[in-house]
Amino acid sequence: MPSSPEAHPLWAVVMAGGSGTRFWPLSRARRPKQLLPFAGGRSLLAATVERLAPLVAPHQTLVVTTAVTEEATRRELPQLPAANVLAEPAGRDTAPCVGWAAWRLARRTPSAVMLVVPADHLVPDGAALRRTLAAAAATATARGGLVAIALRPSRPETGFGYLELGEAAGAAGGMRVCRIARFVEKPDRRRAEEFLAAGNFRWNSGMFAWTAAAICEAIRTHLPELADGLDRLVADADTVGEAEALRRHYPRLPRISIDFGVMERAANVWAVEAELAWSDIGSWLALADLLPPSPAGATMGDVTALDSDGCVLVSDGPMLGVVGAHDLVVVATADAVLVVPKDQTQRVKELVERLREVGRDELL
């Protein structure tokens, strides 16, 4: 727990602005990954907020989403005060998202601790997650810097950013705390293998803790253009109203991630080493690992498979019948069906691009 709860009220900032096509056709512009029922039938977003609730009450939970998913996000989170759902006019990556929440918090309570949590990850053990976040919050207030939650890599994953641990700096809540020597963007396979072998590299979980004051200061130092934009946005919100101020300023904020824009450049950065079962569910194959195994591979929804194996078979509506298939991904929805071999799923974006080119926006 934070060293002084009264002085450092705990807020959660859930980043729910994700879009992307990796789960097309199950995911759509209006139903991105965080809204998919990947948490045992519930949406990842709802599961994320509920997982945090014993640590951070709904009235201290902000959810940042985009205009196109605002209504769906509110529907998923009826327990949140309406004002706690912040809708970006358009996604500008994570630095503006975090910055906007930080600027709002800092006006009233600069000492507030922000736990920044992606809405679209899966952490089965909620209690372990809360212990980890509490340790990160305690570290953020004790050290006064920026804290990342670091995960021990289990494979040479090329889809994540890494952080290299530096000097050890004690512990929090039973978890090791280290300085972060450097952040590394998604590596290629060979480097990822080196990181795994080296032992002092961790996955960047995308979860962070810092005080509102600390992140505001870091943004002002490393992303001054973003800080200026947020200043103008907040100032105008008092005069022309927040919706108009957002419409004016948000689309012009620099599009940059908090990792690249701030964490990699800041000096006072710390890692809390979590032992946490965790998945960012970055692909159909990652989802398959989380589904109960079946002879056909992994199935979700109304699926009947005969003599099939190694498949990922998902239906969001139609009965999906598969005979004699191997290593296929098949995803059936009411208005679109995808069939692709398991080793070519990264090419689905080409298909989506083709649909965009021919104006099939109703499917995107």
Added chain:
Amino acid sequence: MPSSPEAHPLWAVVMAGGSGTRFWPLSRARRPKQLLPFAGGRSLLAATVERLAPLVAPHQTLVVTTAVTEEATRRELPQLPAANVLAEPAGRDTAPCVGWAAWRLARRTPSAVMLVVPADHLVPDGAALRRTLAAAAATATARGGLVAIALRPSRPETGFGYLELGEAAGAAGGMRVCRIARFVEKPDRRRAEEFLAAGNFRWNSGMFAWTAAAICEAIRTHLPELADGLDRLVADADTVGEAEALRRHYPRLPRISIDFGVMERAANVWAVEAELAWSDIGSWLALADLLPPSPAGATMGDVTALDSDGCVLVSDGPMLGVVGAHDLVVVATADAVLVVPKDQTQRVKELVERLREVGRDELL
């Protein structure tokens, strides 16, 4: 043309009682193959009746279907008098179907010539078909026997019955007429190859011509139980009404095909040798041969395929997107999707059986 049109009015009997699961999930109990839009977007049934129309007017065209498809059949054929659609309470194979139509016709006009035509075959050249049927009708009246339309085999097909040509017997309409030495049930591959090599074997097209009197007599000789049943049915129709008579008698008629029950046993059987492009569209692969070729193989409906080949991709509703697939059959409908390798399509019936076992009747 028949030798004496007045003495031998020409009737068509379209057999539209087919069911079957080979086109599941596109075909269902209530929408069997003859109702599928396999004739360039129109149903095979509608195309069959329209193809016959210049030779046999709608008021002399009978369509025999089953109760479950009666309404859909009537909707497809608005040009037919209501009384010309005959609905079997349940399908009993082709001998009762042909017999029922023959018994009705024979009561008024025993000399009428019946052209018996399956509703679910595709004959692209309607004029050639009509010339062939006219030649068969002329042969039926001239010879007084049972006439089958024989097709020269183009491959050692194991899915059709064959007939062995006997003694030549002149010509009709420019087509060769022979006695039929014998009928052969669907052969295995080796025999089919022998038939192809022998040169005097033909595919049994399932199209026949005979006078009502001739087929009634043949049924009475070779299927006396069927003849007795039809006698009772027709007699009762005069007293209790046709619906009640059908309900009483039809389900107890012997279940047997006209080929096996009559043609194979009758002596006075003739073949008219047609030169006719023809398909019984017996499988997804046969359908594929009839669709315009695309790089992905054959596609029908809303399909987008990238880097795929040898596939049969069919949609009856959802957008079907396929990437990197080879030799797959994928069929997408609003409530069911099928994925099966091209060389295992015969196993779809196992899938359908599984669905039946678990009570998914809404999908069958």
